[in-house]
Amino acid sequence: MSQAAAPIQIVAAVITDPAGRVLVVRKQGAETFIQPGGKPEPGEAPLQALARELHEELGVQLLPASAVPLGRFEAWAAHEPGRRVQAQAWSVQVTGTPQPRAEIAELAWVPLHPPHGRRLAALSADHILPAAARAVVAG
Numbered sequence: 001m002s003q004a005a006a007p008i009q010i011v012a013a014v015i016t017d018p019a020g021r022v023l024v025v026r027k028q029g030a031e032t033f034i035q036p037g038g039k040p041e042p043g044e045a046p047l048q049a050l051a052r053e054l055h056e057e058l059g060v061q062l063l064p065a066s067a068v069p070l071g072r073f074e075a076w077a078a079h080e081p082g083r084r085v086q087a088q089a090w091s092v093q094v095t096g097t098p099q100p101r102a103e104i105a106e107l108a109w110v111p112l113h114p115p116h117g118r119r120l121a122a123l124s125a126d127h128i129l130p131a132a133a134r135a136v137v138a139g
Contacts, residue, residue: 007083009039010040011046011047014092023036024107024110024118024120032079035089035128037087051064056101062094069088
């Protein structure tokens with residue numbers, strides 16, 4: 001009896017600009033844009049992992065007090081065929097100007113509501129951005 005691989009656990013950030021657009025990133029060699037974030041290292045708390053990933057990938061500092069949990073979401077992984085990815089997502093504020101670093105090839109600011117104008121991973125388009133939009137309405 002073969003068992004499906006456990007979902008890849010990641011942390012993800014929703015960062016908005018003053019115009020209400022959301023930051024998405026595209027990794028080297030990928031066509032699909034995703035939320036900034038990544039996989040926690042062993043023993044690392046989720047927000048610690050998010051702060052580390054945002055610094056490594058974008059050169060920005062996470063403001064921990066700004067983090068608002070959006071929920072835990074699961075979808076097919078954009079960059080690992082046949083795998084599911086499960087994300088803990090937060091709406092966060094950062095200091096600094098995001099710049100593509102590490103494995104990030106490109107970043108883009110997209111509207112919170114479709115059409116986004118970029119090809120987004122299912123996790124972002126179907127789950128994280130709708131949750132962020134609901135949070136904005138509720139907030």
